[in-house]
Amino acid sequence: MGERQVELEVLRYNPETDREPHFQRYSVACREEWVVLDALNHVKETLDPTLSYRWSCHMAVCGSCGMMVNGEPKLACKTFLRNYHGVIRVEPLRHFPIERDLVTVIDDFVAKLTRVKPYLIPKEPKSVEAGEYRQTPAQLKRYKQFTLCINCMLCYAACPEYGLIPDYLGPAALSLAHRYNQDSRDGGRGERQEELASKEGVWECSFVGACSEVCPEHVDPAAAIQQVKIRSTLDWYQEHLMPWLKK
Amino acid sequence: MESVQSDVAIVGAGGAGLRAAIALAQSDPKLRIALISKVYPMRSHTCAAEGGAAGVIKPDDSLEHHFNDTVGGGDWLCDQDAVDYLVQEAPKELIQLEHWGCPWSREPDGSVAVRPFGGMKKQRTWFAADKSGFHILHTLFQTSLQFASIERFDEYYVTELLVHEGRCAGVVAIEMRSGQMRRFDARALIIAGGGAGRMFPFTTNGAIKTGDGMALAYRAGVALKDMEFVQYHPTGLPSTGTLLTEACRGEGGVLLNKNGRRFLQDYGMGPETPLGKPVFKTMELGPRDRVSQAFWQEQKKGNMMPTQWGDAMLLDMRHLGEKTINERLPLVRDMSISYMGVDPVTDPVPVRPVVHYMMGGIDTDTRAATRLPGLFAAGECACVSINGANRLGSNSLTELLVFGRRAALSALEYVKAGAAPVNEGARAALATAAQGRLRELMQRSGSGETVAGLRKEMMQTMEQNAGIYRTSEGLTEACAKLSELRRRYARIELHDKTNVYNTDLLQALELGSMLDCAEAVTQSALARQESRGAHQRLDFTARDDVKFLRHSLALYAQNEPPRIDYRDVVITRSQPGVRDYSGGGGK
Amino acid sequence: MAEEMNGKPYVRPITSEWIFRHPRYLRYMTREFSCLFIGGYTLLLIAGLKSLSEGRAAYDAFLEALKSPASIVFQVVALAFAAYHSVTWFALTPKALPLQLGEEFVSDGAISGAHYVVWAVLSLGIWVLAGAF
Numbered sequence: 001m002g003e004r005q006v007e008l009e010v011l012r013y014n015p016e017t018d019r020e021p022h023f024q025r026y027s028v029a030c031r032e033e034w035v036v037l038d039a040l041n042h043v044k045e046t047l048d049p050t051l052s053y054r055w056s057c058h059m060a061v062c063g064s065c066g067m068m069v070n071g072e073p074k075l076a077c078k079t080f081l082r083n084y085h086g087v088i089r090v091e092p093l094r095h096f097p098i099e100r101d102l103v104t105v106i107d108d109f110v111a112k113l114t115r116v117k118p119y120l121i122p123k124e125p126k127s128v129e130a131g132e133y134r135q136t137p138a139q140l141k142r143y144k145q146f147t148l149c150i151n152c153m154l155c156y157a158a159c160p161e162y163g164l165i166p167d168y169l170g171p172a173a174l175s176l177a178h179r180y181n182q183d184s185r186d187g188g189r190g191e192r193q194e195e196l197a198s199k200e201g202v203w204e205c206s207f208v209g210a211c212s213e214v215c216p217e218h219v220d221p222a223a224a225i226q227q228v229k230i231r232s233t234l235d236w237y238q239e240h241l242m243p244w245l246k247k
Numbered sequence: 248m249e250s251v252q253s254d255v256a257i258v259g260a261g262g263a264g265l266r267a268a269i270a271l272a273q274s275d276p277k278l279r280i281a282l283i284s285k286v287y288p289m290r291s292h293t294c295a296a297e298g299g300a301a302g303v304i305k306p307d308d309s310l311e312h313h314f315n316d317t318v319g320g321g322d323w324l325c326d327q328d329a330v331d332y333l334v335q336e337a338p339k340e341l342i343q344l345e346h347w348g349c350p351w352s353r354e355p356d357g358s359v360a361v362r363p364f365g366g367m368k369k370q371r372t373w374f375a376a377d378k379s380g381f382h383i384l385h386t387l388f389q390t391s392l393q394f395a396s397i398e399r400f401d402e403y404y405v406t407e408l409l410v411h412e413g414r415c416a417g418v419v420a421i422e423m424r425s426g427q428m429r430r431f432d433a434r435a436l437i438i439a440g441g442g443a444g445r446m447f448p449f450t451t452n453g454a455i456k457t458g459d460g461m462a463l464a465y466r467a468g469v470a471l472k473d474m475e476f477v478q479y480h481p482t483g484l485p486s487t488g489t490l491l492t493e494a495c496r497g498e499g500g501v502l503l504n505k506n507g508r509r510f511l512q513d514y515g516m517g518p519e520t521p522l523g524k525p526v527f528k529t530m531e532l533g534p535r536d537r538v539s540q541a542f543w544q545e546q547k548k549g550n551m552m553p554t555q556w557g558d559a560m561l562l563d564m565r566h567l568g569e570k571t572i573n574e575r576l577p578l579v580r581d582m583s584i585s586y587m588g589v590d591p592v593t594d595p596v597p598v599r600p601v602v603h604y605m606m607g608g609i610d611t612d613t614r615a616a617t618r619l620p621g622l623f624a625a626g627e628c629a630c631v632s633i634n635g636a637n638r639l640g641s642n643s644l645t646e647l648l649v650f651g652r653r654a655a656l657s658a659l660e661y662v663k664a665g666a667a668p669v670n671e672g673a674r675a676a677l678a679t680a681a682q683g684r685l686r687e688l689m690q691r692s693g694s695g696e697t698v699a700g701l702r703k704e705m706m707q708t709m710e711q712n713a714g715i716y717r718t719s720e721g722l723t724e725a726c727a728k729l730s731e732l733r734r735r736y737a738r739i740e741l742h743d744k745t746n747v748y749n750t751d752l753l754q755a756l757e758l759g760s761m762l763d764c765a766e767a768v769t770q771s772a773l774a775r776q777e778s779r780g781a782h783q784r785l786d787f788t789a790r791d792d793v794k795f796l797r798h799s800l801a802l803y804a805q806n807e808p809p810r811i812d813y814r815d816v817v818i819t820r821s822q823p824g825v826r827d828y829s830g831g832g833g834k
Numbered sequence: 835m836a837e838e839m840n841g842k843p844y845v846r847p848i849t850s851e852w853i854f855r856h857p858r859y860l861r862y863m864t865r866e867f868s869c870l871f872i873g874g875y876t877l878l879l880i881a882g883l884k885s886l887s888e889g890r891a892a893y894d895a896f897l898e899a900l901k902s903p904a905s906i907v908f909q910v911v912a913l914a915f916a917a918y919h920s921v922t923w924f925a926l927t928p929k930a931l932p933l934q935l936g937e938e939f940v941s942d943g944a945i946s947g948a949h950y951v952v953w954a955v956l957s958l959g960i961w962v963l964a965g966a967f
């Protein structure tokens with residue numbers, strides 16, 4: 001595998017010196033097998049130490065390096081240069097304020113995640129001495145996929161609803177809530193429902209499906225959201241048409 | 248300077264820091280907890296751990312077995328009282344995680360599944376497919392969200408400890424989004440800053456593992472213990488250093504040289520075991536130090552496969568079949584295909600040893616306390632020591648939990664004992680001085696010394712001289728080079744002089760931490776004239792229990808190299824013996 | 835200098851350009867847009883019902899109007915959109931209605947396939963009721 005000269009066009013913004021963002025072009029000698037993150041690191045080491053971006057694991061699990069590559073939300077550490085020709089345009093994730101260069105402000109997501117109670121609310125509390133809860137492989141599989149979210153926020157950058165309606169809880173927060181709802185050990189669905197079925201919850205979703213298409217971990221948030229919608233609808237029918245079923 | 252008041256502050260929100268925070272919040276809801284981290288908690292490197300966490304759970308296993316495996320695996324440099332505490336608390340911690348929702352892989356009957364791991368006599372590694380650390384970290388992070396008393400300071404970079412009259416009174420940190428400094432006043436401080444693998448060029452460690460936590464304590468006068476013990480994991484992808492977990496071998500994968508021979512049998516780990524039927528503590532389930540050393544020996548003999556990234560051996564998992572690989576090692580398959588273009592289902596994957604883990608770290612006792620009153624440490628940055636000269640795979644995640652919690656309880660005890668707080672004037676003076684140092688760094692110019700330049704020289708030095716096998720000449724050279732680099736570092740110049748998210752500044756500070764840690768590694772390594780565990784000397788090939796059955800302690804000496812001191816290992820019942828990995832399930 | 839800086843995080847404006855950023859968004863908008871035709875066709879059916887209630891003559895006039903070229907074009911387009919709408923939704927059904935049998939989930943193909951089967955059976959039933967056979 002050889003070297004290749006890659007043209008990177010990176011959106012730059014420094015609130016202390018700029019009024020608004022602008023593109024900066026870098027010509028980088030890259031190895032054929034590199035990912036976009038390697039190219040950025042090379043820029044930072046050899047051409048421009050002022051370029052700012054987040055990264056850590058380089059194995060698509062820490063979720064730091066989400067950015068727009070040629071208009072698509074991607075993890076820079078898993079986006080191979082070999083799949084791109086011509087100028088590669090790198091921008092911070094859409095729909096988030098730009099803190100600096102490729103670094104975005106993600107407070108909104110963190111706050112929303114906290115709101116949906118993404119933790120186990122045990123159905124039957126148990127002491128550590130009493131050992132583990134039993135959970136069959138089938139019960140595990142029921143929610144496993146939704147545990148794989150790395151909070152990289154590519155889904156928020158892909159979701160037009162989130163762009164248009166910033167109050168929307170969004171794909172990752174909703175699917176993490178659904179992850180606990182689906183867990184055989186959990187009994188907290190009722191508590192989470194207040195947020196999930198609220199105006200900013202699942203009903204903002206019009207099922208574009210972009211979140212699932214861009215998810216690097218194949219979590220399928222769109223599926224989670226539709227499943228919550230169905231459960232919420234059933235709840236409504238039960239409450240209004242069959243009130244006697246309520247304990 | 249703005250200040251934040253807390254009872255206990257925690258530096259680091261990885262596995263250890265989060266576990267500590269939760270333990271504090273649960274022990275006393277009125278406690279004010281400040282959880283400070285240079286990255287959002289879920290970005291911490293615990294997320295990268297793949298294989299699993301060890302804890303005795305199955306009926307055929309016992310705490311004694313786990314103890315013996317750990318102590319022998321560590322070449323008897325572990326403190327045995329600490330190991331006892333670890334193995335005894337391990338199952339409780341892993342069950343606790345289960346109660347918090349960790350999606351552990353399961354047996355058909357619904358009990359947790361365990362897998363074999365290198366150097367372990369029984370199956371005791373709890374796992375969540377091959378993303379165990381990821382699930383542990385997210386379970387802890389998400390669980391922590393329910394405690395209002397845990398106040399998080401995400402993307403705050405801690406630069407110094409506040410130490411006054413021999414007590415730790417907090418830290419100062421840069422708020423990365425503004426570049427402003429904040430003072431964190433705390434009655435007790437826990438450092439959980441993670442490892443330092445980034446001082447080497449080829450490592451499984453993420454960009455954030457720069458030894459900051461270690462350097463913070465070290466500069467405040469706490470010794471760095473056993474720093475010469477740097478673990479190489481045998482199976483990293485040659486292209487990127489990305490780890491392929493030991494679970495590949497636990498599940499039955501085998502290692503081949505270029506002639507297709509399972510060469511570990513030639514290095515005291517035989518006899519060869521049947522394909523697909525791994526035997527505990529034998530062949531591919533030998534400990535990491537031995538396997539990595541065998542690679543080096545084979546390479547010297549020319550038996551390794553040349554690749555464009557250097558020599559490699561082959562990790563063959565084809566016989567496991569697609570179903571097992573997809574179920575148990577999905578990440579391994581994904582990464583082999585993505586970063587090497589090799590599908591383990593159809594082809595053996597080239598791998599080579601890669602810097603992975605620091606056995607050494609901040610000197611702590613079994614209570615996770617340092618010798619500096621008010622300062623506690625846990626996780627990879629600490630050295631209790633349960634890992635001795637060589638950590639067994641899957642003991643570290645367990646250590647984070649057990650000693651993360653332990654640090655919390657000890658800190659709480661310390662706070663409750665009620666030492667008088669350090670006075671405001673002293674704190675303010677310390678913080679102002681720290682701010683002054685940072686300002687000086689920001690404004691300095693004219694030397695031409697750059698972060699990238701010095702970092703590269705440091706990495707090369709470490710790789711060449713502090714690798715799997717070491718010599719007196721190499722280490723002497725490395726020590727001299729590191730002194731020089733530290734001198735030049737004192738003149739380093741930033742390109743970026745702005746405030747908001749200044750990664751040039753952060754990387755400069757991280758480089759400072761790494762240089763200090765690197766010097767502690769090479770100085771301790773030079774002084775240890777024996778071969779033990781992960782520290783192998785070509786000029787002192789035998790273990791020397793008479794002189795070196797002791798922990799090394801590197802003590803910071805400002806501009807000078809550290810002073811190296813020693814402390815006896817705590818031995819309660821296992822006398823140093825021969826590490827036997829030659830079949831029969833290990834005795 | 836002071837005028838040249840923003841001083842805070844930069845919020846990018848949202849423009850309608852996103853629709854053209856990736857084919858998936860166009861596909862989505864087409865799906866949403868198809869509702870208009872399905873809605874239109876529903877109105878047409880209501881108009882038909884109304885004319886039926888007004889007696890034979892009105893109903894015949896309605897049927898006659900249906901044969902006009904404009905009406906035929908509308909019906910063909912509406913049919914195409916209805917088919918597109920149904921196909922895209924059926925493709926999404928496995929997400930909304932996953933079915934777990936034992937450990938494994940039923941394959942996506944089987945779930946959307948089942949919807950096609952139900953669709954076919956219902957259509958057939960309506961034809962039978964309408965006396966098509």
Ligand SMILES: Cc1cc2nc3c(=O)[nH]c(=O)nc-3n(C[C@H](O)[C@H](O)[C@H](O)COP(=O)(O)OP(=O)(O)OC[C@H]3O[C@@H](n4cnc5c(N)ncnc54)[C@H](O)[C@@H]3O)c2cc1C
Pocket residue numbers: 258259260261262263264283284285286287288291292293294295296297298299300301379380403404405406439440441442451452453455456459460490492603604625626627628640641642643644645647
């Ligand atoms: C690829 C890989 C696979 C592994 N697999 C396994 C395994 O299967 N089993 C096992 O037992 N172990 C495994 N390990 C080892 C284990 O994962 C680590 O030792 C462990 O996760 C370290 O956790 P920690 O909490 O100490 O640190 P980390 O998770 O690294 O967290 C460190 C924290 O400190 C913070 N921090 C650091 N410096 C500063 C600063 N200056 N200011 C503020 N905050 C700071 C960071 O932001 C971060 O939150 C693996 C390691 C790697 C690299």
